[in-house]
Amino acid sequence: MAWNPDSILREKDQASRLPPSRDFSTFSLVVTICLAGILCLGVGFVIWAHMSTERLARVTAPEEALALLAEQMLTLHEAAPRLPAWERRLYQWLGDGDERQYVLRWYRELAAYTNDPLMAFYVAVLSGESGARSDVEATVHAWKRRPLPYSLFAQLLETAYLAPPDGRLTVYQLQARLAEMVPDGWFYRRVANRLAERIQDHAFLEFLERSSRPAIRARIWANRVVVGFELLSVVVGVVSLGLVYRRWRAYGAEGLRLGSSQLPPPWPGRMGVMVLIWGGALTVLLLIGCSLMGIDQRLLQVLVPFLLHVPVVMLAVRFLWLPAGVSCIQGWGLRLIPGQGRLLGLMTSGLFGAALIAEWGIGHLTAVWHVSVHWTDWFDETLILGTQAELWSAVVTYTLVAPVLEELVFRGVLFATLRRWFGPWLSMLSSAGVFALAHGYSVGGALAIFASGLLWAWAYEKTGSLWPGIAAHTLNNLFVCVTAIMLLRP
Known part of the structure; x- marks a missing residue:
């Protein structure tokens, strides 16, 4: 049916002549005041519970949840140099900052909340990838004399981001321990890549690139x-x-x-x-x-x-x-x-x-x-x-x-x-x-x-x-x- 302005005028005129609502004794003032008190108490409790509960406590598995989010954001950031120049500029224009800085801030919060050594290791890796060498040095110095897994993480960070390795055998051993301690994903790939670059292990670098290519391509598309x-x-x-x-x-x-x-x-x-x-x-x-x-x-x-x-x-x-x-x-x-x-x-x-x-x-x-x-x-x-x-x-x-x-x-x-x-x-x-x-x-x-x-x-x-x-x-x-x-x- 075609649009007819007259039909709108008739509908509007009908609505404008609607009788005003009457006052109802049903809504007793006393009852309304009592219910308003209940509502205020309920809203106050919700606000108190919301303000007193840490954000991460609202998530059942914050480590798993943030890992999924970080994998998406960091993988796209890592893949950016492979994209056409116009696409990179488009994402920069649409984005609201450096994704790594957001993820770094979130992982710092999560590491403090969980006291999980792996979360603290992720913070150090993000610092190293962001070029914050002094932060990595401070972490390595603090962890060297601590028990496992901190001492192992300190050795991984030092070899990947600070000092040259003692030899190829040391790097191979660290690669094996890294695979045991860190789940497959962006953090594992970055540290493994850094270790392989230290000894110019081109075969392993090519393997890392080839194995991660399908997942990266799927995320890009x-x-x-x-x-x-x-x-x-x-x-x-x-x-x-x-x-x-x-x-x-x-x-x-x-x-x-x-x-x-x-x-x-x-x-x-x-x-x-x-x-x-x-x-x-x-x-x-x-x-x-x-x-x-x-x-x-x-x-x-x-x-x-x-x-x-x-x-x-x-x-x-x-x-x-x-x-x-x-x-x-x-x-x-x-x-x-x-x-x-x-x-x-x-x-x-x-x-x-x-x-x-x-x-x-x-x-x-x-x-x-x-x-x-x-x-x-x-x-x-x-x-x-x-x-x-x-x-x-x-x-x-x-x-x-x-x-x-x-x-x-x-x-x-x-x-x-x-x-x-x-x-x-x-x-x-x-x-x-x-x-x-x-x-x-x-x-x-x-x-x-x-x-x-x-x-x-x-x-x-x-x-x-x-x-x-x-x-x-x-x-x-x-x-x-x-x-x-x-x-x-x-």
Whole structure:
């Protein structure tokens, strides 16, 4: 069906004449205050637990997790000289700093956390590869008189990065001990390569190069696919936003309408706040109940997205939309205006491309400010280290369940409630800030989430429908899942 501006005007006029929501005695002030106290206690406990728990403690196997991440980053850094000049410049422009420095900082943190000699050895190897000779000398001096494996690691580091070897036999013995002590991967290859270079063992150097070539080539092409998709998405997104702008110039604000959602909504702001308080308190009580019942951790992981959002959604339907005489489908703009499918596609691709641009910009800014995203913020053990069943459960949750429920709560209820009191931009900024804080990421990750929340709230304001935000949210989460699986899952 062709797009008809008159149909949009009729839908908007119908929404504008919706009866205002009545005040409900159901929401007793005393009960609401009590539930607000429960919600505050629950949020306070979560914040305390989050702040008091070390980041690495949130990962079940941090050594294995960081090893996968480091292998990807360091292998690509090592392979960079083999790439065409234009591709190297592209990665330098898209990147946010020296990957080795990030990995070095993360391994220092992990070595201090675990007291694992192998992790400390990795720190020394990264220092040697970065040219920090004084750091390697200090490590060798401190480890020489310590028991195994420190004394062996000191001998490996000294021979590889500092003093010439005593002879070929010594190097061969060290190569054998290295293979016993260090798992195959980037760290083993670099030290083995350094030892072989010391005695000009060209046969072994060629063997190392030949044996690692397939894995390096596979990582290079996987990275090319991811970066190529990102660049294509940005180009398509910019073109899509250009077409959306042209449509706005031709038809005005009504030309961007996808649904009949009314902003500000037809309920009092205090009712929206009460729904958020009641829903949040119910979530706290449900989580406490699940904890007391001893529900299996894997089952709880599946239930958490529903427990966090469904209470607010159900209360919003019952106490916000029904008293206003509006179905939630109409109220949240979930019934598309006929003929607007193309506009939905343009908005979705435009929002996704804009979010990628924002993420790149934030990455560069945080590098300038020396504030980076911590690897535990986005390393998902279920996606990367989980079983096949856990993997598919996580993908379904992240790409289907979370986008719908999060958009209903953060844009459909929180943002809409703020619009009863504030203008569009202050409401967008405030709701996006709450959305970012709710994810519990570090500064870099929180800024990226904030940018996405801002874009999706803007789309809801302009289109009168949650569908653009849901679709872009789904596409974003799907891209994150596929990227993690392609680049990191063993």
